[in-house]
Amino acid sequence: MIIKMKKLLLFLPNSERDINTNLTILGELGMVHIAPFQLPKDGSIDKVGYRVKQLKKAINILNQYKSRENHPIANTNRIDKLAKDENALLEKVLNTEKEYQNLLREKEQLNENLNWFKDWGNIALDDFKLLQQKEVFVRLYLAKDKDVRVISEQEQISIVGKLNDLHQIVFVAENEDQKLNLTEVKLPEYGINEVVDLINQNDAIIKQCEDLLTTLSQHQAILVKALADESKCLDLKKVAFSGHKLDDQIVYWKGFIPEESVENLIRVAEEYSWGYVIQDPNDEEADEVPTLFKTAKWAEKIKPVMNFMGLVPGYKELDVSKIFMIFFTFFTGILVGDAGYGLVFLLITFLVHRKKKFASIIEFQLMYTLSASIMIWGILTGTYFGSAAIAEISILNQLRIEKIASFGGDSIFIQKLMFVIGAIHLSIGHLQTAWKYNNSIRAIGQLGWVAIIWGLFGVVNNLVLGLEAQPITPYLFAIGISMVALFSHTGSNFFKGMLSSIGNLPLSIINGFSDIISYIRLYAVGLSTVLMATSFNNMAIGDGVTTIASGISAIMVLILGHGLNMVLAGMAVLVHGVRLNMLEYAGHANVEFSGREFKPFKLKK
Template sequence: MAIVKMSEFDLFVRNDDLDSLLVALQRYRNVMFREAMPEIEGFYEVESEYDFEDNSDKQNHIQSILKRLAEIKKSEGNKGQIFENLSLKTMNYNELDQIVGDTDLDNILDMYAEHYESNRHMVENYEIYIPWEEESFSNESLQKLEGVKPIIGTVPKEMVEELVENLKELKDIYFMYQRPNEKHDSIFVVLPIPMYHDKVSVLVEKCEMESRSSISLQIEKELSTMRMFLTQALDKRLNINDRLSRLGLYQEILQAHFEALRNEALRESMRSKFLTSRHVTYIKGWVYTASEAEFKNVIAESTAGIFDLSMNPAPSDSLEIPIKLKNNKFVQAFEPITKMYSQPRYNELDPTPIFAPFYAFFFGMMLADVGYGLIMSLVMYLAQRFLNFKEGTKNMIRLLMYVGAFTVFWGLIYGSFFGGMIPLTPVVDINQDFNTVLVMSLGFGIFHLFYGLAVKGYIHIKNNNLRYVLFDVIFWYMAVGGAIGLVSLMFIDLVKPYTTPLLIVMVIGMIGIVLTNGRDAKTAPGKLASGLYGLYGMTDYVGDIVSYSRLMALGLSGASIGMAFNMMVDMVSGMGVIGVIFGVGLFIFGHTFNLLISGLSAYVHSARLTYVEFFGKFFTGGGRAFNEFIAQPTYIELEED
């Protein structure tokens, strides 16, 4: 359970091998490229000619079709659709490549996407403007175009550009025109919707159009093709739902193309981060130290062994090193909590295994109901057992499953099962012994804070700064621990014989803090001032310890809300059959509401105790995540080769 060790690499490959290398590395995935490359004489940034806009358009059209398919399935009463939307399919790279290679995406999109038009819509020697490519162009407007008489004529070459711009500004005009040349005027064929007919007539007259017929210009074939495009578009729009409903088979094909497009765009975007010369491309980045041999083999296989590679351990003090966390399943479930705060630096400890048990313990103490915990654990277990979620969602589901178990534990301690609906004998009754629970909460808080200081001491020992253990840990233990002992004299008589030792310990700790906390200042007065200011930090401990009273407060509020709903259910359940039915509905609504609102509060406040009180004792953060060289899955999770 730690931060994965990284190696930096410098790689030179032939330009001809770059495409195959990127495909191979994407299958390997455990590599991250450096974006800021050093300047090297004779090398320059790779200029990509890839059409990212076309790629994005196709992705958008695929999602539009899949959304329509989902809506159709939902309207047909497909109850499994919600689970299908949440779950990811699984596929390996060879299966994905086979699907993509065996199907024509342009053909599918052209046939089944409402607003997609492939480049097949061309008329030789003519430029064509198709208004229904815009989603704002309605089916009603498209139907009106079908019966419109075309405006046909020739326009002087010097007026062509002006007329084209004017027609485009009207937006809903379907037209084509012949590319102008030196010998002939340009032929225009315009199909305006009726409301724009007069405007178009004025525009063409202004641009000196000479009206002609399709026969006299010998463009009957071109006009027929133009009308055919219109008919096809109208048929496609009016029958889109019927065709989509019969084409569930294409859903997985479209999803495969979508994932392929995203990964293709990622490869091409990374290409622009490299440096290239006439024959060689230079790549820098990071790989797992433990996987150096595997990484080298991947490169060798994709470049026929012609490459130059050097790898060195990443410097521990660099902020550029990307962070990859490696933990067991329990701890991994809490990684989203760490990432919401910050990735650790490369030379820090991963705080996840340190705070995870405390987070689950505090969450359970604040929600504290057997029924709620059983529901959370069971539902989340079944969800992660039968559905394939994205990695981040998987971790969140496991997190809720684990904290549900702690919620059951604390529910048994407090004797709460759906707010007391099912009687249990409590170990501590939070509704009666809330002072006891408050003391427990503060005690857990003190232990939590002192454990954070102990982690700080471990870090100093690990870095061979043994004297800092005394300065930053032991003196604080003495000062804060002595102060807590003296305060407890007001409540616990057993501590009174130790008043003098506690006072001595506290004073020694305070003096030590004053003398050592300003060690970074350059002058003696500066050191003293910094030391005194550091001692003032003891007041922060007061606020930190009191902050743990929320463990009692939220546990009590959740129990009270649950009991209140149970009382309302008891009031109505004696009113006959209708009262029973209403009572069942009220029970389900009330406890669902309490579970959601109290669960959200427990989630947020457990994170707050972790971030503010606990992390402040030892954790700095500021690292950046290691992003695997693969697009995050949307529909299909690609298995590693």
């Protein structure tokens, strides 16, 4: 159910002190969604925003060191001073981390230098300089086999080793400009002894930085408190800037508040002498009104999917969360359709949930539900890791419904079942819209669309599956088209509305036809999941397992193959399971997901 909203105009005294005080009270009330008159762009806002980012960065840095063993460091007085000054602590954390990252990059370069000596030997760089002073120019190259064959006869060239697939070549040039057309290897910046000393020094300083950050992590709470204060300040500044100055004495804000919270707001407004106007939003403001919907607890599990896809129904649209949850769960079961896979998903969810100490997180509830749906459909179709042999086990065979079985089932019946599901899904969208217009003749037009959907269902069965059309099909079209033509548009000019409806009907009927056919994807994707699982089984153990090597190979193929298949099945759920709800069903329910989420201005007390 989408909660009814009221538009609020809030008037406050135009002084910085009064604004901050009153907006703090409003934020702690936490029930008004602010609709800004202007974007919050201001130097002071940017400054506070930058500090918030720095604090978050410092806290994330210290999080990495909280679990490490703390080693005592020198200059504890300095640490004690930092613990009393949040600015100094912030600066120290960020600077130490910056130094630490620079040291890691330097260490990487030094290790590359050290590896050079491992590849080319303990060469004294001073010898190269001495030879250069005597006009003997030694160059190092890496060359492929074909290049070596071309240059091997030259006297100035010596092949001294091989590095992977490349030959290591020493070339003594006659002059400084003489070079080979090969990949030249540059000399390192430091000699091997210097490199080892620098690495040791680098490691010592890195250890000091780590110890310091570990010690500073004990004072992380100071930065956490500072972040809370600065975040609150930032929110206040943004809301303050989003208001509109009425004159030198009054500033006002526009926002939206749930109808059920109006009395509480009025009580607070009267207590602090705020000016306010509360009224219903007009039709022109419908796109601006945020959407707050409350649904049954079991249907709330679909929120992670809708949030992930950014799906928010408009304020004037239907709350589709219940239907979305029911059919998404059902579609997931069909698209994956393997009880073995469902069990794996269930176990993974359980293990991760246990690691989170069984915290009440909605995503886990959704995964448990989807895993159960996959297992149920897999049991009904007799699908267990794509193995026909497992499906024939006595107790499992008794649970299988033969007509929809993955092995030996009736494919025509299954496809027809998918079209039935589609027709029901689309019909529900029109019935919900009819209920929305229950005080208007437009509801009759939506009932007409239900008749057309089932007429199209008969046509799809005939054209796609070759089944004989039912005698009632023409009557469904006649009744449905008449109802849609006569009652879809309301207005002062009845005939104009009817002609408009008739003009739109052909394209709408074609779209409805394609929408029903679209549900065949449930059958197709589910079948492909089973076929891939069966193929991997045949690849692994089709010829039997006769040796230890073939056994290990079979296990690897089964793990990798079924793992890949589960990943692809999961992707299919996101693509097809969401699509059928978001496009086909939502299109027939006139839901465009054009809304914006209700986000009240809220401050912690």
